[in-house]
Amino acid sequence: MHEFSICTNIVESVIAEYEKIEPGPVRLLKVRVVVGKLHQIVPETLLSAYEVLTKGTIAENSQMEIEFVDVCCQCNKCLWEGEIDYPFFICKECGSGDIALIHGKELYLKNLEVEYDETG
Amino acid sequence: MKNQMIKVYKDLMGQNSLWAEKIRLILKESKVTMINLIGSPGCGKTSLLEKMTTLFPGKRDFAVLEGDVETTHDAERLNALGVPVSQLLTSGACHLEAKMVYHALIDLPLPSLKLVIVENVGNLVCPAEFDIGEHAKVAVLSVTEGEDKPVKYPLLFREAKAVVLTKIDLIPHLSFNKDACLNYIKQVNGTVPVFEISSLSGDGVHSLVEWIYSL
Numbered sequence: 001m002h003e004f005s006i007c008t009n010i011v012e013s014v015i016a017e018y019e020k021i022e023p024g025p026v027r028l029l030k031v032r033v034v035v036g037k038l039h040q041i042v043p044e045t046l047l048s049a050y051e052v053l054t055k056g057t058i059a060e061n062s063q064m065e066i067e068f069v070d071v072c073c074q075c076n077k078c079l080w081e082g083e084i085d086y087p088f089f090i091c092k093e094c095g096s097g098d099i100a101l102i103h104g105k106e107l108y109l110k111n112l113e114v115e116y117d118e119t120g
Numbered sequence: 121m122k123n124q125m126i127k128v129y130k131d132l133m134g135q136n137s138l139w140a141e142k143i144r145l146i147l148k149e150s151k152v153t154m155i156n157l158i159g160s161p162g163c164g165k166t167s168l169l170e171k172m173t174t175l176f177p178g179k180r181d182f183a184v185l186e187g188d189v190e191t192t193h194d195a196e197r198l199n200a201l202g203v204p205v206s207q208l209l210t211s212g213a214c215h216l217e218a219k220m221v222y223h224a225l226i227d228l229p230l231p232s233l234k235l236v237i238v239e240n241v242g243n244l245v246c247p248a249e250f251d252i253g254e255h256a257k258v259a260v261l262s263v264t265e266g267e268d269k270p271v272k273y274p275l276l277f278r279e280a281k282a283v284v285l286t287k288i289d290l291i292p293h294l295s296f297n298k299d300a301c302l303n304y305i306k307q308v309n310g311t312v313p314v315f316e317i318s319s320l321s322g323d324g325v326h327s328l329v330e331w332i333y334s335l
């Protein structure tokens with residue numbers, strides 16, 4: 001259930017970032033979050049956490065969209081680079097297990113979609 | 121009405137990372153190593169700490185931070201052996217976060233310590249997600265849990281700087297296939313050292329302790 005702790009950070013960040021936007025929009029429509037597949041995040045749990053935790057805030061009724069990033073590595077032996085057969089951290093070229101992560105641990109807020117009043 | 125996309129790119133572990141950074145600073149200043157023990161409920165984390173204490177009765181340079189959802193049982197077990205220990209109760213949360221660890225850490229007698237071992241809340245998933253400023257996460261897996269846990273919970277085994285396979289004294293009574301388990305560990309983390317131990321007999325505890333003190 002770490003989705004709730006992570007979502008607390010998401011909601012705090014969303015509100016802080018929304019309030020920084022100049023000129024101020026009328027509404028927050030959508031937030032896009034990028035999650036590396038190495039994080040064991042259950043999307044449904046994260047989405048329902050978002051719904052619960054945004055209640056009564058400016059983010060209430062906004063949509064969260066989760067963008068997943070595949071797990072990619074570079075081989076320390078032959079320098080092969082690419083997506084692995086997660087969860088097997090094995091080089092697809094030479095079979096070495098000595099490989100370094102390049103993608104898959106991302107966890108960040110990418111953008112906010114906001115609505116402006118046409119007259120504004 | 122017009123909609124607009126506002127670019128943000130903000131790290132979502134921000135708050136936790138700040139506390140973790142503070143912890144790293146304190147550890148560095150006081151020259152203390154911190155280990156984060158992570159494993160399922162009942163995999164033998166506290167038993168290992170007890171055995172460490174009784175096998176090295178002279179060693180009084182380490183303290184323990186016990187993370188549990190409820191009860192102070194584990195802290196009492198270690199306190200009974202004379203280990204400086206603080207209990208961190210998460211009251212429901214399935215993992216320790218850096219802020220809580222920070223406050224417990226600064227209450228320890230750091231100048232007299234070389235090592236702090238954090239026993240995280242029994243759980244293979246959530247604790248692996250949270251950096252608490254440790255030098256090494258150590259994955260603890262008991263032979264009664266099945267061989268395939270490393271590939272079922274890859275993040276922990278990937279992040280771990282060492283894997284401890286516990287309760288090896290029970291292997292003769294089980295259908296546990298150790299080679300298969302070691303192979304799964306290797307498939308997730310090809311270079312990680314594995315320590316096979318029994319907290320009942322004390323087998324393997326020496327080399328684990330040696331490794332920890334060499335960090």
Ligand SMILES: Nc1nc2c(ncn2[C@@H]2O[C@H](COP(=O)(O)OP(=O)(O)OP(=O)(O)O)[C@@H](O)[C@H]2O)c(=O)[nH]1
Pocket residue numbers: 159160161162163164165166167168194241242243286287288289290317318319320321
């Ligand atoms: N046979 C055998 N039993 C063990 C060993 N290590 C632990 N146990 C038993 O496993 C049970 C759980 O051990 P604990 O050390 O309390 O496990 P833990 O990981 O600290 O558990 P939580 O803190 O509740 O997550 C106890 O009954 C121990 O006696 C071992 O090496 N061999």
Ligand SMILES: [Mg+2]
Pocket residue numbers: 165166167194239
């Ligand atoms: Mg315990």
Ligand SMILES: [Zn+2]
Pocket residue numbers: 075076077078079080091092093094095096
């Ligand atoms: Zn390779």
